[in-house]
Amino acid sequence: MTDLLYLSLQYIRYHRAKLTVLTLAITLVLWLPIAIQSIVDQTAAQLLQRADNTPLIIGAPGSPLELSLGSLYFRSKTTSTLPYSELAELNNTGLARAIPLYYRFRSQDHPVVGTNPDYFEYRGLRITAGRQGALLGEAVIGAAVAKSMGIGVGDHVITSPESVFDLAGVYPLKMPVVGVLAPSLSPDDEAIFVDIKTSWVIQGLGHGHQELNRKEAMGQILKREGDNIIANASVRQFNEITADNLESFHFHGDNASNPISAIIPVPPDEKSAALLLGHYQEERDDIQIVRSQKVIGELLDTVFTVRDYIVVGVALVATATAIVAVLVFYLSLRLRKGERHTLSRIGASKLQVQALMATEIITVLLLSALLSGLLVVITRQYGITLIQQLLLN
Amino acid sequence: MQLPARYLSFIMLLLTVIACGDQQAPTAQQQAERSQFIVAANTPLQYFAQRLLDGEIEVRMLAPEKTDPAQWLPSVGDVLQLQQAQLILLNGAGYSNWLSKVSISDSILVNTSSTVRERWIELEGQVSHSHGPTGEHAHGSYAYTTWMDMSLAQIQAKAIASALQERWPEKIEGIDRNLAALLADLNELDQGFMTAATRLRGRQLVYSHPVYQYFERRYRLPGVSLHWEPDHMPSEEHWTELQGLNSGDILFIWEAKPAAEIADRMRKLDIEFVVFAPAANQREKDWMSVQKENHARLSSK
Numbered sequence: 001m002t003d004l005l006y007l008s009l010q011y012i013r014y015h016r017a018k019l020t021v022l023t024l025a026i027t028l029v030l031w032l033p034i035a036i037q038s039i040v041d042q043t044a045a046q047l048l049q050r051a052d053n054t055p056l057i058i059g060a061p062g063s064p065l066e067l068s069l070g071s072l073y074f075r076s077k078t079t080s081t082l083p084y085s086e087l088a089e090l091n092n093t094g095l096a097r098a099i100p101l102y103y104r105f106r107s108q109d110h111p112v113v114g115t116n117p118d119y120f121e122y123r124g125l126r127i128t129a130g131r132q133g134a135l136l137g138e139a140v141i142g143a144a145v146a147k148s149m150g151i152g153v154g155d156h157v158i159t160s161p162e163s164v165f166d167l168a169g170v171y172p173l174k175m176p177v178v179g180v181l182a183p184s185l186s187p188d189d190e191a192i193f194v195d196i197k198t199s200w201v202i203q204g205l206g207h208g209h210q211e212l213n214r215k216e217a218m219g220q221i222l223k224r225e226g227d228n229i230i231a232n233a234s235v236r237q238f239n240e241i242t243a244d245n246l247e248s249f250h251f252h253g254d255n256a257s258n259p260i261s262a263i264i265p266v267p268p269d270e271k272s273a274a275l276l277l278g279h280y281q282e283e284r285d286d287i288q289i290v291r292s293q294k295v296i297g298e299l300l301d302t303v304f305t306v307r308d309y310i311v312v313g314v315a316l317v318a319t320a321t322a323i324v325a326v327l328v329f330y331l332s333l334r335l336r337k338g339e340r341h342t343l344s345r346i347g348a349s350k351l352q353v354q355a356l357m358a359t360e361i362i363t364v365l366l367l368s369a370l371l372s373g374l375l376v377v378i379t380r381q382y383g384i385t386l387i388q389q390l391l392l393n
Numbered sequence: 394m395q396l397p398a399r400y401l402s403f404i405m406l407l408l409t410v411i412a413c414g415d416q417q418a419p420t421a422q423q424q425a426e427r428s429q430f431i432v433a434a435n436t437p438l439q440y441f442a443q444r445l446l447d448g449e450i451e452v453r454m455l456a457p458e459k460t461d462p463a464q465w466l467p468s469v470g471d472v473l474q475l476q477q478a479q480l481i482l483l484n485g486a487g488y489s490n491w492l493s494k495v496s497i498s499d500s501i502l503v504n505t506s507s508t509v510r511e512r513w514i515e516l517e518g519q520v521s522h523s524h525g526p527t528g529e530h531a532h533g534s535y536a537y538t539t540w541m542d543m544s545l546a547q548i549q550a551k552a553i554a555s556a557l558q559e560r561w562p563e564k565i566e567g568i569d570r571n572l573a574a575l576l577a578d579l580n581e582l583d584q585g586f587m588t589a590a591t592r593l594r595g596r597q598l599v600y601s602h603p604v605y606q607y608f609e610r611r612y613r614l615p616g617v618s619l620h621w622e623p624d625h626m627p628s629e630e631h632w633t634e635l636q637g638l639n640s641g642d643i644l645f646i647w648e649a650k651p652a653a654e655i656a657d658r659m660r661k662l663d664i665e666f667v668v669f670a671p672a673a674n675q676r677e678k679d680w681m682s683v684q685k686e687n688h689a690r691l692s693s694k
Contacts, residue, residue: 087499094559097500117476118498134472136494195496206493246494247466255493 004352008359018328019360023367026325029318030372033311035379040307042384044300050186051296053123056273056289058082058090058263058280064290065299071262072292073187074103074111081259082287084196088256093279095272096265102199103191103261107157110145113191114199114260122266125188129153130179133195136249137241139175140193143183153177156240157192159202173202174240200251200258201241208238208249265289329361431480434489435462435673437540438482438505440680441550445557445571449564450479454674462674463537466491480560482553486513488537503556505549506539513539514606538604538671542611543583550575582684586612589691597643599635604671605646616646623651636662644694667694 012019050072059067060080070076081102090098099122102114117132119125120140130153133140139157146152159172175194183189200206238245251258267273280289336357343353430451433439442452455471456462463484467475472495475481481497483489485506492502506513514536540546554572558565590612598616600609601623609615617638621627627635635645645659645666659666667690672683 091500100499116498117496118500131469132473132476133496134469134476135496138496197493197496249494251493 004356007356008363011356011360012363015360019364022325022328023364023371025321026364026368027371027375029314029321030368031375031379033314033318034372034376035383036307036310036314038376038380039383040303044303046384047296047300048293051292054264054292056096056265056267056276057292058086058265058287058289059261061286061288064288064295067262067288067290068292068295070103071101071264072296074113074191075187076103076261079104081261082263083256084258084260085256086287087260087263090263090265093276095276095279096267099264099266100196100260101262101264102196102259104259105162105199105202106160107192108149108160110142110149110157111191112139112157112159112199112202113193114196114202115193116196118266119193119264122264123184123186123188125184126182127179128182130177133178133193135241136195136201136246137173137175137198138178138194139198140179140181141177142181142189142191142193144189145192146180151177152180171237171239173198176240196260197251197255198241200255201249203259205258206249206251208241208245325364332360333357430478431482432475432478433482434484435540436675436680437546437672438484438549438553441546441553441575442482442557444575445550445554445568446564447567447571449567450561453478456674458674458676460674463488463490467495472496480556482556484537484539484549485510486535486537486539488539503552505552506545508552509539509545509548512545514610536603536606538673539607541605541671542607543579543586544611545607547576547579547583550579578681582681582688583611585688586691589688589694590614593644593691593694595642597638599638599643599645601645601647604648605669608669621647623647623649623655626652626655632658632662635664665694667691 051068054072057067057071059071060082062080066076066080081104084100087098087100090096097118099118100115101119103111105112105114113119120132127140128143130140141149141151141157145157149157151157155177156174157177158174161172175192175198181188181193194202197206238248241249265273265276267276277289277291280287340353340357343356344350348356430453431442432453432455433442434454435456436454439452439454446452453474454462455467455474456465475495475497478501481502483492483502483504485504516534516536540549550572554568558568561568586608593614598609598614600616600618601621603618603620605616605618619631619635621631643664645664647666647668648670650656650668651659651666656666669687669691670683672680675683678686
C-alpha cells in the first residue's frame with residue numbers, strides 16, 4: 001500500500017503542470033454556475049431591499065420603471081415633474097409624511113438630489129464629517145462622491161450644465177460642501193444632496209442679484225414703468241450663495257408650482273398605505289403612484305431570465321470541459337501503457353496497477369471538488385462585498 | 394424595442410446595486426428620540442401654543458430679543474435647531490421670509506393662517522423688476538401682522554390647536570379645554586377693541602409703521618402709515634409731513650413707547666398719541682397682558 005502511494009505521488013509530482021491545469025479547469029466549470037446564481041440572487045435581494053424600504057413612490061404619469069429607478073437609484077433623467085403643491089396635498093391627507101425628490105441635475109457624474117431633512121432620517125443616513133445642510137445653496141455629499149472627487153467639508157461642488165449648447169441657460173451653481181455622509185452602501189453614497197429649493201435655484205427658478213432699488217444699480221436700469229423696474233442684462237446674478245448674498249435670493253412666483261421629480265410617501269401603517277394607494281389610483285389620473293416592489297420585481301424577472309441563459313451557457317461549457325477531461329484521462333491512460341506493463345513484470349497485481357492508474361483521476365476530481373466548494377463558500381460569504389469594494393475603488 | 398431598454402436599465406442598475414448594497418435604519422424611533430419642543434415664529438403664536446399646551450411642551454421662539462421676527466434671518470445653529478423641532482408654527486402671509494432660505498422639512502411646518510388666505514391683505518405699490526428671460530417679478534406682497542385682527546388670531550389659535558392635537562393625540566382633551574379658554578379671551582379682546590374703535594371713528598389716525606393693516610380693517614380704523622421709529626427722532630421733513638396731516642383731531646399710534654423728546658414735541662404740537670403694541674417679539678410680559686394694556690390705553694382715548 002505504501003509502495004502504491006509512493007508511486008502515485010511521484011506520478012503526480014512529475015505531471016504536476018498537466019494535473020494543475022486540469023484541476024483548475026474542472027474547478028472553474030463547477031464553481032461558475034453556482035457563483036453566477038449566488039451573485040444574481042444576492043443582487044436581487046439588495047434591489048428588492050431598497051424597494052421594500054420604499055414601497056410607494058408618487059410621480060408624474062409615465063413609465064413606472066423610470067420613476068422607480070429615478071427615485072430609488074437616481075438613475076433616471078426623465079423630465080416628467082410634479083408641482084411642489086402635491087407635497088402639501090399629500091401631507092394634508094394625513095395618510096403619510098411626504099418627502100420630495102428632485103434629481104434632474106448633476107455635478108460631473110453624480111446626481112444632485114434636492115430633498116429635505118426628512119430624507120436623511122428616512123434612509124438612516126449619518127453625517128460623518130461636518131453637519132447637516134442648513135442654508136440655501138449648501139451641499140451634503142455621499143461617501144463615494146467624497147472619495148471619487150477627493151473633496152470634503154469646506155470644498156465646493158459645481159453643477160454641470162444640462163447642455164453645452166445652452167449658452168443662454170442658467171449659470172452653474174457653486175455650492176459649499178458642509179457635510180459628508182458615512183458610507184451606507186446604497187445609491188445615496190453616489191449622490192450630492194441639497195435642499196429642494198437649491199434645486200430650483202440651479203434650475204433658475206430662484207436667484208439672487210444686486211438690489212435694483214439702490215443708487216449703485218442706476219446704470220443697470222433700462223427704464224421704470226410704474227412700480228416695475230426694467231433692468232438690462234448687466235445685472236449681476238450670483239452663482240454662489242454666501243452669507244453676504246443669501247438675503248438677496250428669492251423665487252419667482254409661488255413655490256407651490258415649482259417642479260419635483262417624485263414624492264416618497266411614508267405612511268405610518270399598512271392601513272394608511274392602502275388608503276393612500278386607493279386615493280391616488282381611484283381619484284387621480286394626473287398622477288401615478290407605483291409600488292416599487294412590484295416594478296423592481298418585474299425587472300428582476302427579466303434579470304432571472306438573463307441569468308438562466310448565462311447558466312445554460314456555462315453548463316454547455318462545463319459539458320465540453322468534462323468531455324475534454326475524459327479525453328485527457330483516456331490519452332493519459334494510453335500513454336501509461338508501458339508503465340502498466342513494467343509494473344506487471346516487476347510483480348504488481350492487476351488491482352494494484354488499476355489503483356495506481358485511478359489515482360490521477362481521483363486526485364484531480366477530489367481537488368477540483370474541494371477548490372470549487374471553497375470558492376462557493378467564499379462567493380456566498382464575501383463575493384458581493386468584494387465586487388462592491390472593487391467597483392467603489 | 395422595449396427589451397433592450399430594460400436590459401440597459403438593468404445593467405446600470407446592477408452596477409449601482411452591486412457597487413452599493415443597501416442599509417436602512419428605523420425612522421420612527423429616531424423621531425421619538427427627538428427632544429420635545431416646538432418653535433413659534435413670533436410671540437403671539439408662542440403664547441397661543443403655550444396656553445394650549447399648558448407648559449407640557451417647551452415652545453421656543455428663536456428670533457433674538459428686540460428684533461422683528463419677520464425680518465429675522467436664522468443662523469446655521471438656529472436652522473439646525475429648527476430642524477429638530479417637532480413643529481414650527483408659522484404666521485403665514487409671507488411673515489417668515491427666512492423660510493425660503495433654509496432647509497426645513499415641510500412635514501413639521503404649520504401655517505396658522507393658510508385657511509384664511511383670502512383674508513390676507515395684499516400690499517399695493519410693491520416694486521417689481523424684470524431682467525433676463527424670467528420676466529417681471531415682485532418680492533413680498535402681503536401684510537403679515539394677521540393677529541392684530543382678533544378674529545384672525547382666533548383662527549390661528551384653532552389651527553395651532555389642530556396641529557398640536559394631530560401631533561400629540563393623547564393631549565386632545567386638554568388642548569380642547571385650553572382652546573376654549575383662549576378663544577374666550579381673544580373674543581373678549583375683539584369685542585373690547587370693537588367698542589374702543591367706535592369711539593375713535595372720525596378721528597385722523599396716524600400709524601407709526603405700516604403694520605396695522607389687519608387692525609385697521611377689522612375695527613374700521615383706517616389711517617395713514619408712516620415709518621417712524623419710537624427711539625429715533627424723526628427728521629424735520631417727517632414732522633412737516635405729519636403736521637400736514639394734522640386735522641386737529643389726530644391720534645398717533647405708536648408700536649412702542651416713544652422717546653421722551655419725541656413725546657414732548659408731540660405734546661407741544663398738540664398731537665395726541667397712544668401706544669398700541671403688536672407685540673411680535675415680546676419677552677417681559679405675556680402677549681395677552683400686552684393686548685389688554687393696548688385695549689386699556691385705546692379705551693382711554
